[in-house]
Amino acid sequence: MSKPKTIIDLTAMVAGQGGDGSLTVISILTELLARRGYHLFTSRNVASRIKGGLAAATMRGSVARRGCLGDSFDLLVAFDQEAIDLNGHLVADDGVVIYDASDGPLDRTSLAEAVKVIEVPFGRYAVRDLRRDLFKNSLSFGVISRLLGIAQDEAQDCLTHALRRLPPRLLEPNVRAFRFGLDFADEVGLGLGQGPWCVDRVAREEQLLINGNDALAFGFMAAGGRFYAGYPITPATEILEFLQKHLPARGGIALQAEDELAAVNMAIGAAMTGTRAMTGSSSPGYSLMQEGIVHAGSAEIPLVIVDSQRSGPSTGMPTKPEQSDLDMMVFGGNGEFPRIVLAPGGPKDCFDLAVTATNLAQRLQCPVIIALDQAVAQDARTIPYFDLEAVEAEPGVRLDAAGLSKMAAYGRYQITDSGVSPWAVPGTPGGMNLITGNERNEWGLVSTKPDVRQAMAEKRMRKIAALGDDLPLGQRFGDDGAEVGILGIGMQTGVMDEAVARLQVSGIAVAGLQPRTLWPVPQETLAFIAKRRRVVVVEHNVEGQLRRLLMGAGANGDRLGSVRKYNGTPFGPSELVAALLSDPAFADNVAEMGIVA
Amino acid sequence: MTRTFDHTNTIWCAGCGHFGVRNTLVSALRDLEVPPHETMVLAGIGCSGTIQNNVEAYGYHALHGRVLPAALGVALTNPHLTIIAAGGDGDGYAIGAGHLVHTFKRNPAMVYLLMNNAVYGLTKGQDSPTAAPSHEAAEQGMDGISLGLALPGTTFLARAFTGAPEQMDRLMRAALIHSQQGRGFAFLEILSPCVTYNDTYADWAGRVVDLEADDRYDRFDRAKAFGRVHEVSEGGGIPTGLVFEGDGTDMAARIMVKGTVAPAHQPTDVDAHLDGYRDLMAEYAV
Numbered sequence: 001m002s003k004p005k006t007i008i009d010l011t012a013m014v015a016g017q018g019g020d021g022s023l024t025v026i027s028i029l030t031e032l033l034a035r036r037g038y039h040l041f042t043s044r045n046v047a048s049r050i051k052g053g054l055a056a057a058t059m060r061g062s063v064a065r066r067g068c069l070g071d072s073f074d075l076l077v078a079f080d081q082e083a084i085d086l087n088g089h090l091v092a093d094d095g096v097v098i099y100d101a102s103d104g105p106l107d108r109t110s111l112a113e114a115v116k117v118i119e120v121p122f123g124r125y126a127v128r129d130l131r132r133d134l135f136k137n138s139l140s141f142g143v144i145s146r147l148l149g150i151a152q153d154e155a156q157d158c159l160t161h162a163l164r165r166l167p168p169r170l171l172e173p174n175v176r177a178f179r180f181g182l183d184f185a186d187e188v189g190l191g192l193g194q195g196p197w198c199v200d201r202v203a204r205e206e207q208l209l210i211n212g213n214d215a216l217a218f219g220f221m222a223a224g225g226r227f228y229a230g231y232p233i234t235p236a237t238e239i240l241e242f243l244q245k246h247l248p249a250r251g252g253i254a255l256q257a258e259d260e261l262a263a264v265n266m267a268i269g270a271a272m273t274g275t276r277a278m279t280g281s282s283s284p285g286y287s288l289m290q291e292g293i294v295h296a297g298s299a300e301i302p303l304v305i306v307d308s309q310r311s312g313p314s315t316g317m318p319t320k321p322e323q324s325d326l327d328m329m330v331f332g333g334n335g336e337f338p339r340i341v342l343a344p345g346g347p348k349d350c351f352d353l354a355v356t357a358t359n360l361a362q363r364l365q366c367p368v369i370i371a372l373d374q375a376v377a378q379d380a381r382t383i384p385y386f387d388l389e390a391v392e393a394e395p396g397v398r399l400d401a402a403g404l405s406k407m408a409a410y411g412r413y414q415i416t417d418s419g420v421s422p423w424a425v426p427g428t429p430g431g432m433n434l435i436t437g438n439e440r441n442e443w444g445l446v447s448t449k450p451d452v453r454q455a456m457a458e459k460r461m462r463k464i465a466a467l468g469d470d471l472p473l474g475q476r477f478g479d480d481g482a483e484v485g486i487l488g489i490g491m492q493t494g495v496m497d498e499a500v501a502r503l504q505v506s507g508i509a510v511a512g513l514q515p516r517t518l519w520p521v522p523q524e525t526l527a528f529i530a531k532r533r534r535v536v537v538v539e540h541n542v543e544g545q546l547r548r549l550l551m552g553a554g555a556n557g558d559r560l561g562s563v564r565k566y567n568g569t570p571f572g573p574s575e576l577v578a579a580l581l582s583d584p585a586f587a588d589n590v591a592e593m594g595i596v597a
Numbered sequence: 598m599t600r601t602f603d604h605t606n607t608i609w610c611a612g613c614g615h616f617g618v619r620n621t622l623v624s625a626l627r628d629l630e631v632p633p634h635e636t637m638v639l640a641g642i643g644c645s646g647t648i649q650n651n652v653e654a655y656g657y658h659a660l661h662g663r664v665l666p667a668a669l670g671v672a673l674t675n676p677h678l679t680i681i682a683a684g685g686d687g688d689g690y691a692i693g694a695g696h697l698v699h700t701f702k703r704n705p706a707m708v709y710l711l712m713n714n715a716v717y718g719l720t721k722g723q724d725s726p727t728a729a730p731s732h733e734a735a736e737q738g739m740d741g742i743s744l745g746l747a748l749p750g751t752t753f754l755a756r757a758f759t760g761a762p763e764q765m766d767r768l769m770r771a772a773l774i775h776s777q778q779g780r781g782f783a784f785l786e787i788l789s790p791c792v793t794y795n796d797t798y799a800d801w802a803g804r805v806v807d808l809e810a811d812d813r814y815d816r817f818d819r820a821k822a823f824g825r826v827h828e829v830s831e832g833g834g835i836p837t838g839l840v841f842e843g844d845g846t847d848m849a850a851r852i853m854v855k856g857t858v859a860p861a862h863q864p865t866d867v868d869a870h871l872d873g874y875r876d877l878m879a880e881y882a883v
Contacts, residue, residue: 030883031883034883040883206882206883207882207883208878208881208882208883209881209882209883210881214881218874218877218878221874222867222874223865223867224863224864224865224866224867226674226860226861226863226865227670227673227674227860229666229670246877248852248853248854249854249873250863250870250873251854251857251858251859251860251863252860252863253673253674253852253853253860255673257666257699258695258696258698258699259695261663261666261696262663262666262695262696262699263666265659265660265663265666265667265670266666266667266669266670266673267670268667268670269639269666269667269668269669269670269671269672269674270670270671270673270674270860270861271670272657272667272670272671273670273671273674273675273678273860273861274675274861275674275675275860275861275863276865277670277674291660291663292660292663295660299658382883385878386878388867388871388874388875388878389867389871391867392866392867393865393866393867395865404599405599407599408599408600409599409600409601410599410600410601411601411602425861426634426635426637426655426671426675426678427634427635427675427677427678427861428634429632429634430598430599430601430634431599431601431634431655432601432602432633432634432653432654432655432656433601433602433655433656434602434649434650434656434657434658435656435657435658436657436658437658437660438658443601443602443603444602444656445602445603445606445650446647446650446658
């Protein structure tokens with residue numbers, strides 16, 4: 001018996017049919033690794049249905065902070081053969097598979113030779129001895145805890161903590177199921193300390209394990225956001241649910257609208273009373289909202305809009321990530337109006353940029369769009385506590401009765417140098433004004449006079465010019481002095497970080513940039529490209545929308561490589577490294593530097 | 598006094614029913630002593646969608662069909678305001694019909710003036726959802742009052758006619774009071790003829806039937822109201838008056854914790870809820 005290997009970076013998948021409870025097993029496992037001080041990253045891969053369809057929950061626990069899954073699965077818990085057939089090839093060569101053999105022995109064709117398989121008839125045990133199939137989750141965790149060399153007390157404590165919201169009558173059989181798992185492990189020679197792995201204990205300060213949607217909703221609320229309207233849609237629904245749960249106790253309202261058209265217009269109505277308002281959806285829902293977003297741009301209404309992008313076109317693949325709405329967010333809608341598009345790369349960015357977006361909307365009185373993708377929206381990871389004390393709610397240019405009384409005349413759309421007009425919200429004595437999406441004069445009365453039109457169009461657009469570079473900066477990775485670079489947003493962030501680090505270990509210096517402001521394209525982004533001989537743009541869409549956007553903003557297309565994926569799965573770190581090195585100009589420049597990959 | 602926009606210029610054709618609607622609204626607001634700065638008029642697209650320019654109040658010109666969700670956003674975040682949503686039959690019964698159904702269901706405190714002229718006037722005369730069925734029409738006309746009667750939760754359904762100004766004045770006040778008292782959504786359809794593209798003054802004057810003129814009419818009985826509306830319509834008449842009145846509490850009062858400051862007046866600084874945010878953050882701690 002060889003000595004257990006200390007595992008400092010574990011990527012695991014629990015897979016079965018939707019409703020099997022794969023997420024439960026992963027949540028207990030994350031609790032265990034969290035207590036050992038590991039950083040966590042969790043993700044899920046489900047079909048768009050309540051029960052059934054292959055569903056997988058995945059996690060990575062690592063001593064180093066990581067923003068994506070590892071290249072392969074060290075551990076696969078499979079509740080049926082289909083889970084093996086679909087995911088077996090993703091198991092590491094030295095990985096372990098725990099297989100629910102209730103329906104017969106495993107066909108291991110898809111597994112590498114050296115993969116260790118433990119067959120347990122979980123489902124059969126759970127039904128026979130515990131009268132309920134679902135208890136197989138806790139049963140399997142018993143076996144997992146032995147694989148990882150965790151003593152019973154510690155493992156059981158994690159289980160009961162992770163399931164603490166269950167009523168006692170359900171918790172108790174789960175604990176029994178867990179002990180069945182231990183008994184089984186004993187029977188197959190997996191006594192404590194006999195497993196292949198052990199888990200380190202490292203010091204890490206307490207952190208948050210949160211996904212992007214929740215973090216974004218939290219940031220909006222902390223920035224004084226008090227109205228949200230949305231219509232349920234994967235993968236944006238968590239924002240609505242979070243705010244429905246947490247806004248009312250803080251004097252706010254989150255409303256489920258009858259459709260996305262209603263949602264965006266409700267938010268516009270709320271914004272007009274001076275309330276900080278947001279609406280959100282995912283790709284096809286966002287496309288329905290465009291009429292309202294354009295209107296907010298024209299009528300100069302402060303509004304935050306979230307697009308948790310999923311795979312398109314049309315209803316596409318609801319549960320899969322993509323970044324194919326960039327054109328829609330930046331250019332969509334009729335006419336021209338000022339807008340800002342921000343792009344968070346993880347939960348911390350989601351919180352911070354929701355605060356920024358809420359303030360920018362008030363400051364500029366225009367739509368501010370937050371571009372998420374399914375992975376950023378729904379993957380959770382450990383991050384430091386939010387810096388709540390640093391959150392500031394900027395008031396914007398408001399007029400009260402005293403301010404109004406000093407003015408000879410007041411109209412809503414006063415022409416100003418900054419393009420932003422002083423604003424008296426309804427209820428302000430003496431401030432009666434007109435808001436409209438039509439072209440209008442300074443009073444808000446419809447006007448098509450050529451000089452008025454020109455002045456108003458220019459006034460609106462001045463908002464962006466006046467802002468200059470006062471927009472969120474990007475995140476840098478790797479060696480800023482490198483001749484070659486990599487650039488991507490959203491879900492690429494964590495994997496780019498790891499790919500750059502791996503290249504660096506191989507002696508290849510790469511500069512990485514995750515722009516947090518997508519539109520207007522900041523000088524920072526263009527300067528990053530101009531400084532290098534080759535920058536590969538990494539994105540999840542067919543046409544290379546981000547690369548095209550950068551070229552449109554003045555980046556030299558000859559220097560811009562493109563790595564794209566659009567099959568519904570994120571890049572893995574090795575996959576991205578290989579893709580970068582297959583970019584001829586990237587590889588040439590690396591070779592010129594005298595470095596052999 | 599700070600000068601604000603000039604609300605005297607209208608775009609309507611001489612003889613348009615909308616003048617009567619606007620004048621009745623202005624006099625009702627004045628008589629009920631609603632301060633202009635606490636009034637908001639939100640209107641849709643169409644000839645009716647300019648009425649906010651002609652009332653001394655805060656005004657909003659909505660997207661076509663979307664005036665009700667926008668007005669709901671206002672009503673929920675600042676219930677202190679007196680809110681009048683307005684629009685035409687195209688706005689409320691065609692492009693915005695879905696929102697009307699859900700606004701009935703929600704019962705927010707606001708008045709909705711649906712100015713029905715049974716034609717698309719601003720685009721020069723196309724059929725509207727309430728256009729009279731003719732041999733070339735492929736569709737039946739639509740009746741918002743019957744629609745409202747069919748939905749549980751409606752609390753105020755009325756129809757006026759600009760050719761009967763006294764009744765319109767009475768219904769306008771009743772609608773405003775219903776909303777102000779926090780009883781909910783006051784739906785007032787006003788037959789407001791388009792003299793240019795569909796001059797129905799004479800036709801409608803001959804067909805309107807004031808249900809309340811009958812002492813035995815019970816406007817609190819939904820089923821009987823429905824029966825009577827059906828009966829009058831089948832006979833070629835157009836039922837008017839306060840057709841139905843029900844008990845209800847407006848949406849803001851139902852969803853807001855009692856005694857809470859309205860969202861529009863909530864403090865925005867993080868300190869106001871810092872402890873609560875810390876507790877919530879702790880729920881994510883690992």
